Structure formats: C-alpha cells, structure tokens
Amino acid sequence: MQNNATKIWCYRRKTVFLWQLKQADMTNHDFWMSISDIINEGFTSEGLAKLDDYAEQFSTGKILYKRFSPSEQYGCREGGRIHVIASLLAGAEVGTDQLSAPEGSFKREQQLGKIQEKRIEDWAKAAGFWISNTDETYKQTLGERIAQGGEAIVFDNGNKVLKTIGLDYFILPIFALDRISLHNAYFEETEMNVLGFGRNTNNDFMVIVEQPFIHGKMMADSEIATFVEQMGFKSINPKNWTFANKDIYLSDMHDENVLLSPNGHICVIDCDIRINIPELRTGGTRILTNEVEIQ
Numbered sequence: 001m002q003n004n005a006t007k008i009w010c011y012r013r014k015t016v017f018l019w020q021l022k023q024a025d026m027t028n029h030d031f032w033m034s035i036s037d038i039i040n041e042g043f044t045s046e047g048l049a050k051l052d053d054y055a056e057q058f059s060t061g062k063i064l065y066k067r068f069s070p071s072e073q074y075g076c077r078e079g080g081r082i083h084v085i086a087s088l089l090a091g092a093e094v095g096t097d098q099l100s101a102p103e104g105s106f107k108r109e110q111q112l113g114k115i116q117e118k119r120i121e122d123w124a125k126a127a128g129f130w131i132s133n134t135d136e137t138y139k140q141t142l143g144e145r146i147a148q149g150g151e152a153i154v155f156d157n158g159n160k161v162l163k164t165i166g167l168d169y170f171i172l173p174i175f176a177l178d179r180i181s182l183h184n185a186y187f188e189e190t191e192m193n194v195l196g197f198g199r200n201t202n203n204d205f206m207v208i209v210e211q212p213f214i215h216g217k218m219m220a221d222s223e224i225a226t227f228v229e230q231m232g233f234k235s236i237n238p239k240n241w242t243f244a245n246k247d248i249y250l251s252d253m254h255d256e257n258v259l260l261s262p263n264g265h266i267c268v269i270d271c272d273i274r275i276n277i278p279e280l281r282t283g284g285t286r287i288l289t290n291e292v293e294i295q
Contacts, residue, residue: 075185131198216259
C-alpha cells in the first residue's frame, strides 16, 4: 500500500514538474492556444485551474502582457484575479469565421463584443462569479441605488460602493476591462476591484466592481484642469472635459467625478480612460496588441 502511495506521489510530482517545464518554454502562440483550448473545452476544472495559475503568473510578472505598460499591468493586477482572467479571456483572438459582418463595421464590433461577453459569462458561471439579475440582487441585498450615470448604477456598501457597469461607452468588454486597469494605474486612491459579472433586468452585460466611498467636495473645472495637466495631459476639448497624451485618452473629468477629500487629496472616482490609439484622433500613438512574454 505504501509503495502504491509513493508511486502516486512521485507521479503527481513528475506531472507538476513537466507542467512547469512546459510553461517555462511557452511562447506567445502556445499561451493563446492554451487559452483558446480552455474556452473551447467549456471551462473544465482543469481549465479553471490553469486560468488561476496564469492569473498568478500575470500578477507576479512572470507573464508580461504587452498590451499594457508595467504600471498598467500593475493596475490590471490591482483589479483582482477575476479582473485579470476576464482580461485574458477577452484578449484571446476570435476566428474570422465567427465574424460575418464587414471588417471595420460597427456590426462586426458588436459581433466581437458578444463573443467576448459569452466567454466571460461562461467562465464566470463555471467559477461562481456570475449574477443573473444584478438589479434585483443588489436591490435586495444592498437597498436602493444611491446614484446612476450613463453607464453605471451605484449602491451603498458601507465604506465602499458597489457599481454595476455596462458597456454602453465601450461595446467590447475588453475596453471596459482596460478602463479599470488604467484607472487603477493612474488613480490608486479609488482603485476598482472586480467582484464578478452579470446581466441586468434588460439582459445587458454588466461588470461588477467595488470601490472606496469618497467623502469630498466638488472642484472647479479650472482646478481639475490644472490637476490633470500636472499629470502630463493636454486639454483636448474643455466642453466634454477631455484630455490626452500620446499614451492615454482621458475624458469625463468633470466636478461630479473628481472630488477633493477632507485630507486634501484629489480623488478621481469615475472617468472615461482609454489606451490612446490613433483612431481616437487625439494624438495617440499606442497600438493595441495581445502579445505576451513568458519570463
């Protein structure tokens, strides 16, 4: 009996060693093929374990995601393991055979968005991070909403707020997830932590996040502009509070989204922040990529 147990133990140790060795030699192509296999196999227990392992390697810097700068990858990590995995699932390539609309069309973007939504939804259900009706669930558990904007509903959750964020501004889940990574990289005092995903009463896909509740006072537009310009941004359109540099597009920086805390800290509680690609026409030079480097 002891010999059999020893053999099983040695076999498991060998399996773990071979898996680690395989990962050490993994290329960008190998990594994304592994993600695609996990998706196509329906998020088995083995697939979920691999995703957890990839999230750990992402968070410790063993997987470098070239979509982000180092500080932006840190921001993605600060969104939590759920956020990291969802970002990787959304970043996996989609076969052209799955997209029937013409290239560059809004219809094609919508098709891609639905595919990304389904990947994240299937994973979140398998992993236990899915809420089937966010409106009713949080109304019952947290009470009435305390605020509602163009994309998010906000609930009081003690010293934090819980937000359900839709895709109206983004269409693609990956852009909404990027927004959280970038927010966390630039505005650490109001970091967003992703708790899960769901759909609201209208069946719209929602990202569920938690964020510190900030007591503060509104600031004048001129004060906000000075703050943002000191961060290295230039004003692009004062009418919609838009700023940019070659790396980042930053908008919606108005007095309801930027507060001065009692201790004198300027806190950005919400904004529209994106990787500044040339298509945004604000002087951006970034190119979106899903390339990874395994350390």
